[in-house]
Amino acid sequence: xxxxxxxxxxxxxxxxxxxxxxxxxxxxxxxxxxxxxxxxxxxxxxxxxxxxxxxxxxxxxxxxxxxxxxxxxxxxxxxxxxxxxxxxxxxxxxxxxxxxxxxxxxxxxxxxxxxxxxxxxxxxxxxxxxxxxxxxxxxxxxxxxxxxxxxxxxxxxxxxxxxxxxxxxxxxxxxxxxxxxxxxxxxxxxxxxxxxxxxxxxxxxxxxxxxxxxxxxxxxxxxxxxxxxxxxxxxxxxxxxxxxxxxxxxxxxxxxxxxxxxxxxxxxxxxxxxxxxxxxxxxxxxxxxxxxxxxxxxxxxxxxxxxxxxxxxxxxxxxxxxxxxxxxxxxxxxxxxxxxxxxxxxxxxxxxxxxxxxxxxxx
Ligand code: NCD
Numbered sequence: 001x002x003x004x005x006x007x008x009x010x011x012x013x014x015x016x017x018x019x020x021x022x023x024x025x026x027x028x029x030x031x032x033x034x035x036x037x038x039x040x041x042x043x044x045x046x047x048x049x050x051x052x053x054x055x056x057x058x059x060x061x062x063x064x065x066x067x068x069x070x071x072x073x074x075x076x077x078x079x080x081x082x083x084x085x086x087x088x089x090x091x092x093x094x095x096x097x098x099x100x101x102x103x104x105x106x107x108x109x110x111x112x113x114x115x116x117x118x119x120x121x122x123x124x125x126x127x128x129x130x131x132x133x134x135x136x137x138x139x140x141x142x143x144x145x146x147x148x149x150x151x152x153x154x155x156x157x158x159x160x161x162x163x164x165x166x167x168x169x170x171x172x173x174x175x176x177x178x179x180x181x182x183x184x185x186x187x188x189x190x191x192x193x194x195x196x197x198x199x200x201x202x203x204x205x206x207x208x209x210x211x212x213x214x215x216x217x218x219x220x221x222x223x224x225x226x227x228x229x230x231x232x233x234x235x236x237x238x239x240x241x242x243x244x245x246x247x248x249x250x251x252x253x254x255x256x257x258x259x260x261x262x263x264x265x266x267x268x269x270x271x272x273x274x275x276x277x278x279x280x281x282x283x284x285x286x287x288x289x290x291x292x293x294x295x296x297x298x299x300x301x302x303x304x305x306x307x308x309x310x311x312x313x314x315x316x317x318x319x320x321x322x323x324x325x326x327x328x329x330x331x332x333x334x335x336x337x338x339x340x341x342x343x344x345x346x347x348x349x350x351x352x353x354x355x356x357x358x359x360x361x362x363x
Contacts, residue, residue: 008032009040009159017156018149029155037350040155040167044178044217049224056186058346058355059339065361066105074361078354080107085138087131088170089116089145094315094337095170095180099142102344106354111138128157135165140348148173166351174211174280180314181217182347183340187332188270190339191310199226204264206233206295207274207320208287209240214314215274219244223251230255231264235290238276261295265304273297273313273320298322305330312336 009017009028017028022045029046031039037054038046047055065071084103088096096114103110113119113134121130127147131154134141141158143151151169158165171177185198192198203222209215209232219240222228230253232240239257248255258264265271273296278287297311302325305311313321313333325331349358 009156014153014156018152031351031353034350034353037355038166038347039164039351040151040159041178041347041351042152042155042167042169042172043176044181044220046178047182047221047224052182052185052221052224053189054355055182055343055346055350056189058349058358059186059342061358061361061363062105062345062349063342064363065358071361072105075105075358076107078106078349078357079103079352080109082108082139082352083137084108084110084140084142084348085134086110086112086114086170087134087141087143087145088112088114089127089143090171092144092171094340095144098337098340099168099170099179099344101341102348105341105345106348108140108348128154132157132161135161135163138165140166140168140351142168142170144169144171146173148175168347168351171213173213174216174277175213176217177213177314178217179340179344179347180214181221182343183336184214184218184272184312184314185221186339186343187312187336188310191270191332195308199228201225201227201269202229202231202267204231204233204261204268204271205240205274206261206264206271206297207292208238208277209234209244209274210238211277211280212274212314215240215272216244218272220247223248223253228253231268232257233259233261233264233295235259235292235295237290238287238292259294261297262301262304265297265301265309266306268305268309270310270312271297271301271305273311273317275316275318275320292320296320296322297325299324302328302330 007027022043026046029038029040031037151167151172155167188198205215276287281287310330310332
């Protein structure tokens with residue numbers, strides 16, 4: 001894997017590209033002349049351990065450099081000649097703002113479409129045409145959509161147009177959320193940096209593991225690290241499915257399913273809580289019929305969590321983590337969110353080939 005095998009997305013038809021297994025799509029999505037980093041970021045399958053560690057190191061650097069005024073100004077001048085479009089046709093606050101802040105750190109100017117009912121899509125324009133139009137004004141498109149394959153389709157379309165503009169998937173349907181998984185891995189790397197590193201750990205996922213796209217992307221990214229055991233705790237109706245498990249099996253990753261959060265917490269290095277994704281219910285109220293009372297993290301679970309363990313959540317939360325846990329030093333969710341801004345800045349920097357310039361900046 002990596003930069004060596006780059007194949008051009010302009011040499012492959014849409015149907016053939018779309019049908020490839022996700023890992024085989026990676027070389028087509030890489031930045032030309034790069035070292036395996038993405039041009040389009042669509043799936044967690046585009047990231048291996050060396051790339052994740054490079055991004056985390058770059059995020060740390062950006063974080064540090066931006067503390068000083070001169071450093072912040074130098075970073076802001078890097079991409080001040082680029083414009084980013086945030087196309088969010090699905091509800092979002094933190095992911096939207098986090099990408100916006102990441103753009104601002106690097107000096108990109110931004111525009112946004114959030115409500116397609118007041119865009120020309122309302123006049124009957126296809127999403128493909130709308131996004132293609134935006135690519136005339138912008139140099140990067142960051143998009144979140146309820147449609148599963150739209151970011152992928154647009155990447156192929158734009159790369160095969162006279163104006164190839166990178167696409168960054170900020171959440172595609174129930175499927176993938178690669179930048180959330182990047183910030184989750186960055187948070188885990190930081191959490192265990194001084195505790196022996198991210199290997200030989202148990203990560204417990206809890207909540208709606210079937211429809212939670214952050215879980216799908218993070219479960220994959222964790223397979224890049226040695227001996228990370230994954231435990232999936234959910235009511236049977238919301239348990240992760242074969243699309244997650246078959247990958248783990250193929251990679252020889254140890255995993256199990258459970259309905260007992262308390263038991264799982266006892267041996268957890270990280271507990272990743274998620275909310276019930278009821279916006280995907282076939283009929284309104286379907287999720288409310290499921291008994292989710294045993295899939296919440298409260299004072300009882302906190303008491304069982306090992307001292308070095310961390311509690312994570314992609315947020316927004318409902319009641320799946322009791323607020324009494326918020327001030328515990330193991331509660332990582334607020335820091336996790338802030339980490340997102342830095343790792344997204346790192347990802348945008350590598351997308352445009354600015355990694356070396358940042359690495360050469362004085363600290
Ligand atoms: C997640 C999402 O949108 O998939 N949120 C986020 O991006 N921070 C998780 C969720 O909505 O539950």
